[in-house]
Amino acid sequence: MRIAIVAGEESGDILGADLVSALERQSGRKVELVGVGGRNLQALGLKSLFRSEEIALMGVSAIIRDLPRLLRRIRQTASAIVEARPECLITIDSPEFALRVARRVHEARPDLPIVHYVCPSVWAWRPGRAAQMKPYVDHILCLLPFEPKVLRELDGPAGTYVGHRLNADSNLLAAAHEQLARPPKVHSARKNLLVLPGSRRGEVTKLLKPFGQTVKQLADRGHEFELLLPTVPHVEKLVEQGTRDWVVAPRIILDEQEKWRAFAQADAALACSGTVALELALARIPFASCYKTDPLARMLISMITVWSASLPNLIAGWPVVPEFFDDFVRPEYLARLTEQLWEDTPTRQAQREGFAQVAAALSTPEPSGELAAKAVLNLLSR
Template identity: 45%
Template sequence: MTFFLIAGEPSGDSLGAALMAGLRELSPGVRFLGVGGPLMQAEGLKSLFPMQELSLMGVAEVLPKAPQLLRRVRETAQAVLAANPAALISIDSPDFCLRVAKKVKAAKPNLRTIHYVAPSVWAWRPGRAVKMARVIDHVLALLPFEPPYMTAAGMTCDFVGHPVVAEPLASPAERAAWDGSRPLVLALPGSRRGEITRLSPRFGAALGLVALDMPGLRVALPTLASVEPLVREITADWPVQPQIVTDPAARRGAFAAADVALAASGTVSLQLAANGVPMVIGYDMNPISMWLARRLVKSGTVTLVNLVSDTRAVPELLGRDCTPEALAQTLRATLADPQSQRAAMDLTMTRLGRGGEPPGLRAARSVLNHL
């Protein structure tokens, strides 16, 4: 049995790798083709082209690359049709993946299409689910409240759990490497180049203001190896020099030992919750993208911990509110009351499937049951 998988960014690469491992466990001899990053490649995928070409976000970031992306859509759809797999499994990155699925369905209507990560129709653009149902048969949802939205649009859908609940936590030795008497702050300005470039100066300035009240403040900045050179360059003038971390063990230790985190919006909020780290979310985008987002987002919050726990426990400073002064003030308040987010973080992990079957295996079972 052959599956064609497409992932467009690091989080999708991680989901895809766990799904591949689950499929191999349940269906020995399965083969994989498609587009993916290093984790999926380690599971046996030979990527058609570098996954990083798809790691773009926001209107202003995507438009200059549109011709190249459309060419990759055509190439990928042709590769799917040539392979004639048991199913096309697209993972997040809907702008790219659903274009591929549309071309595939037009040529082979009976080829099964599965999308991993439901679109956030509960937050904005509810019509996307109906549009997606034209080219997608089955959805693997990360959040427990998503399946009704997908089935109402005409697709089948299973909640398979969020991968954050299966991620390993730090060992005592990994945590001990970060223990100390001075407060430790995690700085997490995103994984995309645009995010890092836009948020890092504000995060650095905010941490400098906090350090005025807390001499000796320590800052750890876990990041991806692919953007480490950019991170080192852009943080060189931070008032508090961060310890930049790319090693997974060191990252786990930093998350376990941290007193608070200043983070971009995204999945990282769930990783912080899994480690019990109170957080402040700061985020901004290109002005055009931010203008659109403010008019389209319906949920009232962009932080996943808030959404899953149905609270507003995690403070978030977005757009014009994402200033060094505001970030610093909110960080100080969070450090002064670190337990204020505890209940919301625990509830989030329970609702996402902590203690159950690993999400990658649940997702693989859902795929095979659907077929």
């Protein structure tokens, strides 16, 4: 079965690998891949047309700055997919790039089934995108329970709720089990603080400085702690350079199993807003969510209609996790909040209760990859 796939983000690459493995199991056929993806899809045989990080851009400024190159990559990707004559095209997240590829492929091959995995946040801003996708996207695989209903209301493509792969991840479940079994540490005990500045270069660049200043504040306030900093290979050097002068040197983690051990040991976390927020919530690790937008994005904030940017908050329906943006990413505040999160306080307990609600809401009868594969095969059978 030849499948075309486009995945830019690390999280999308993992979703794609999950889906492809499930497609092989359910169909009994070997899947041959063509398109763009990262290390997880490449491990399944994909020879990526180019490095997937090239399309993992966040922020209006980054997209405008790289627009000529992005347009060239869109044309290149669409042409390669049309030439390969796959049975299906699956685009994963990265909507500004992936959906443009999908539209070009549809123009050349209107008979080719097209699936988009991870519903664009039409419920948060630019709701008109839902109807705009309908002519060239046949089906959307949704991670959040409320998204299929939103797509119907906005006259978008049909959607299937498949849940999130994290809710059935054995490593994450083991980390959550250890977290819940371990009593919170007393005030004087040495703590473990997770620092997660993101997987995109722009995110890492913007957040390492305030996170480093928060670490200094905590040290100045008399705390002893270890810093655990899981990251991904393509920003490893950037992380090493950005943390070189921190008063407490972080242990930089690249190995996946070591990352989950760090999650099991963590007392609290400072994190970039994104998929990792859901990982932390399901692992039951209290945290603060931070993000710094670029100047152009700040001008568009009035277009955002959703009440929260954090997935745990949207799923639970109330502000489980505190969020800090731009000038409100203040180290003095974050340090004091971290003190409340890593000890036995009402703040910590409230987050833990919210995380339990998130896990319950994301529960599905089967793992998300299996449900996603069933939806894809159902579409192909038609």
